[in-house]
Amino acid sequence: MQPFALNYARPAVESDATTPYVYDCGLQLNVLRDGRVAARDHSLLRELGTTVSTAGSKTHFDD
Template sequence: MSVSSDSVPQPFALRFARPLPAQLAIKPYTYDADAQLNRYSSGLPVASCPKGMRALGTTVSTAGSKTHFDD
């Protein structure tokens, strides 16, 4: 760590860390409230496509919180 007499020590890595530029996130799916799942614009459920799930990361649903008060 670098230390000066009038400042708080700063970890070495933070002197070189740079923020990543913001990325525009585009969701290729929408939430189907009737079926309680996410669907692609083609109508295919997102959960039926493992490659899509890996590429998009996680998907979210509010189904559990609407049916179980103890979540």
Template sequence: MTTQLQAPRSAPFALGFAQPRQAHPVAPFSYDRKQQVNVLTDGSRAADNLPLLMGTSTTTSTAGSATHNDDD
């Protein structure tokens, strides 16, 4: 009787480095159409908040591209 050897099952190489998908960070500000600036939850301008600027490096949003028709 001949015994057949079976190779051990292995996972694809990339699975050893895969990490669970993380949620996208949520900005602590939102765009106010009336003022046309990003504002914090308390209503103050996000651009005036130095700790926020230091932590996020920017307060830009995509809303400006939708409001300025003269950029063509």
């Protein structure tokens, strides 16, 4: 029996955009290249509106 969600699952689309932050699995936060927490950079948040990552998917197996 196939789970219902697999009928609608699609592969992730690769984006050409680059983000000024990366996910730090040790901190479980997005960090800027200089090591600062991305969510504390107010100019970045004004520009992007959010700092989205796949953090939940990497830390929770039931997502």
